[in-house]
Amino acid sequence: MTPRNRFFALTAGAVFALAAAPTMAQAVADKLYVMDCGHNAATDQSRWSPGVNVGKPIELSDNCYLIRHGADWMLWDTGYPDAVAEKPLTSPIGTATRAKTLAAQLAEVGVKPADIRYVAVSHTHGDHVGNVDMFPTSTVLIQKPEVDWAFAEGKQPPFKKDRPMKLLSGDLDVFGDGSVTILSTPGHTPGHQSLLVRLPKTGWVVLTGDLAHFKDNWDNDRVPSMNTNADETHASRAKVAKVVADKKAQLWINHDLPTFNSHKHSPQFYD
Numbered sequence: 257m258t259p260r261n262r263f264f265a266l267t268a269g270a271v272f273a274l275a276a277a278p279t280m281a282q283a284v285a286d287k288l289y290v291m292d293c294g295h296n297a298a299t300d301q302s303r304w305s306p307g308v309n310v311g312k313p314i315e316l317s318d319n320c321y322l323i324r325h326g327a328d329w330m331l332w333d334t335g336y337p338d339a340v341a342e343k344p345l346t347s348p349i350g351t352a353t354r355a356k357t358l359a360a361q362l363a364e365v366g367v368k369p370a371d372i373r374y375v376a377v378s379h380t381h382g383d384h385v386g387n388v389d390m391f392p393t394s395t396v397l398i399q400k401p402e403v404d405w406a407f408a409e410g411k412q413p414p415f416k417k418d419r420p421m422k423l424l425s426g427d428l429d430v431f432g433d434g435s436v437t438i439l440s441t442p443g444h445t446p447g448h449q450s451l452l453v454r455l456p457k458t459g460w461v462v463l464t465g466d467l468a469h470f471k472d473n474w475d476n477d478r479v480p481s482m483n484t485n486a487d488e489t490h491a492s493r494a495k496v497a498k499v500v501a502d503k504k505a506q507l508w509i510n511h512d513l514p515t516f517n518s519h520k521h522s523p524q525f526y527d
């Protein structure tokens with residue numbers, strides 16, 4: 257190759273790289289559906305806000321989020337078990353109900369469990385992993401410390417462990433194009449995680465998991481009594497607050513009922 261030809265070959269390569277970079281930066285997920293995955297009439301808000309609103313009841317939403325990315329479907333959290341639709345679940349925390357099953361909401365948008373490539377869970381509490389076993393062929397995306405903690409000996413396993421599972425150690429760019437990113441946000445549990453999604457019209461959205469249970473706790477950085485690590489909780493919130501500021505993202509707090517009520521629900525979707 258002559259020096260001149262080599263120059264053109266290099267230039268062509270550079271132009272291609274420059275042309276490719278903005279496309280990557282603008283990659284988006286196509287659609288996001290907010291699904292009603294339960295409701296909790298809790299008797300004492302101070303379980304999540306120690307010393308504040310002691311003995312005051314609070315109504316909490318519990319959501320699943322279905323994401324379409326090209327030909328792929330991804331589910332973020334699975335809510336209370338669908339069986340709760342038949343039989344409400346009463347515990348010392350409150351009463352959990354389900355107005356609709358997850359199965360029915362998926363069927364309504366024409367998605368079968370086998371169509372779902374990834375089931376990512378924010379953490380392994382029962383109101384987030386209640387239906388993981390409905391998706392035996394999907395790959396569960398979960399942090400390794402969460403699996404080590406939740407499946408420890410003597411504990412009730414949150415779902416069947418013998419299944420496709422990808423164990424993460426930190427953040428993950430799920431589709432490799434920056435459109436859907438799992439953010440490691442430990443503190444509520446050892447391997448808690450949140451999700452950053454970019455949509456074509458809606459823009460950037462952070463799905464919190466239980467990083468905070470309701471807006472007042474997020475605004476005041478209050479740490480629930482059941483969190484496994486308060487320092488990690490503060491650090492994880494600071495990490496997400498920075499992402500929200502940098503991306504001008506919306507923060508969708510899973511259990512915050514006013515947020516849920518203000519949203520469009522499946523079969524409507526965000527794009």
Ligand SMILES: [Zn+2]
Nearest residue numbers: 379381444466
């Ligand atoms: Zn939780």
